[in-house]
Amino acid sequence: MKDLSDILLHYGEDRQQYFNAVCPPIIQSSNFVFSSIADFRKALESELDQHIYTRGNNPTVQILRKKIAALEGAEDALIFGSGSAAIAAAMIGNLKTGDHVVCVQSPYSWTYNLLTKFLSRFGVSHRFVDGKDMQAIEAAIQENTRILYLESPNTANFDLQDLPACATLANKHGLVTIIDNSYCSPIFQRPIDMGIDLVIHSGTKYLNGHSDVVVGTLAGSRAQIEKIFTSEYMTLGAIISPHDAALVLRGLRTLELRMHRVDKSTKIITDWLSTHPKIERVLYPFHKDFPQVDLARKQMSGCGGLFSILLKAENIEEVETFFGKLNRFTLAVSWGGHESLALPFCAFRKIPGRTDTSVPWNLIRFYIGLEDPDWLLEDLRQALGSFELGS
Ligand SMILES: Cc1ncc(COP(=O)(O)O)c(C=O)c1O
Structure with missing residues (x-):
């Protein structure tokens, strides 16, 4: 793992790009210009890494992406305008009509609504299970199950799931594991190290930590992040503003x-x-x-x-x-x-x-x-x- 204090205080910040300023500037620009067609074509090869338009990738937000990925031990990350947007994008990005989700019982209210009221409209079914019971989780898995959705600990009843056991079970059945890690923050729990695929935070909570920004994060493999970026992230446009990203960067310092x-x-x-x-x-x-x-x-x-x-x-x-x-x-x-x-x-x-x-x-x-x-x-x-x- 990279040094934690380095991630929070320095990592991802290329100060020479901005007058050696110790704090990154807020690049409050929706648009980025190109000096030639060749440069523009080059940028279009990877909108996830280049700066073309702020709905996709903004330099201030990109610093935050790097830090969140490093904090979770992930290859890459996306930053959303809310935790709920991150949850919805991660789920929708891994589902199609006819699929099934196994989810821990009593998830966060808007995760519950996503499954019961939103995804159900598009032919996605679900089953809530007692996440304390590995046998109950396994018994709920069907042929069309694609996602095992976890919240450990849950923020209402504090139920936990055995994360390495869930990862092993999910691998056996070819499921994508997603966890809402908001309760612990990456300081106290690193699910990717335990085999979980995608980690979500309501960054509105600890990551920002000052009750002045609504933000969501999603961390995982480069392949998952690229897939969700080119589809849900760009389509729904649930981005964070550069100004809010700078506030979250400041929150992360402490x-x-x-x-x-x-x-x-x-x-x-x-x-x-x-x-x-x-x-x-x-x-x-x-x-x-x-x-x-x-x-x-x-x-x-x-x-x-x-x-x-x-x-x-x-x-x-x-x-x-x-x-x-x-x-x-x-x-x-x-x-x-x-x-x-x-x-x-x-x-x-x-x-x-x-x-x-x-x-x-x-x-x-x-x-x-x-x-x-x-x-x-x-x-x-x-x-x-x-x-x-x-x-
Ligand atoms: C555990 C948990 N997950 C997700 C969310 C949703 O996050 P946001 O409010 O940033 O959309 C919340 C919000 O309270 C939460 O408590």
Whole structure:
């Protein structure tokens, strides 16, 4: 593997091309000119590598592509305007009418929608399986299955899949393996090293890390990237702007530092919460009581800032009282930025027309950001003290 600090701080940046500036310029240009027909013809031989038009390849975005590929140990990468676009392009690029996808159960909501509402319109079928169970995965594979889609850990229930075992199984059946690696970031998990084909990130989370850009990444073999580039990437045009790419490049400078800070703080906070009498359970893959902790420690080198608690509350009102007392966590979707968040799942109840009750009402998902963990603990301590058990 290339040196991690070199990838984040220098790799892919050819400073002599831009006045030896230490930071790459934002090449805010849609178009690139050619001095001769011969030069133009040469560029057309590989639009993926040359600069012709920014929907395909822009110099600022290309630096990001190089860094993402290196971080994942991949041959090449593409950068999209969102994680969802990266997921859709990777799937569509490897499917045709009549094909079948095996996907882990409860994937990210828009991945679920892609399979159930979008691809189904084009004759692609799917089966959701318990990804914890290798036999269930194998049993779901049909003659027309083309993709095994993974999320490990899942960002709602934190289920893991055994990645080397999935890669072996997929090879046996000739399937393309795709993983959403957003939970870990490439700092804590490198699926390609374990035999997975394509790695996706909602770079909106850790990769950018400052809650100011929506971005998606896709890394894999040169053949896969070329295939998806010439079809889905260029056709759908779901690109990132050069300006946003520059922000992500800046975010990457501190990726390693941020991941370790978040990981350390979350361990302190989850250890404390798991002994509190008002907490029924802490769900965190690196917590000693997590059912798949051994697998998590085997294939991940860290865990990051996302976990859930089940509050020992008697009713939704008690959860709301607790939540209302939290001052240093804000209610929001997403995660992976600088700011700590809390998402109480009771918020999805009592919404007219919404009937999904699969997630317990006393579950609260937390994301620990870059704040001082003691300062966050102080807030959790006072909020947990705000209601009596069974009041
Ligand atoms: C696990 C996971 N994957 C993919 C996505 C989609 O990424 P984006 O919002 O960047 O499109 C999200 C967004 O929340 C996510 O949490």
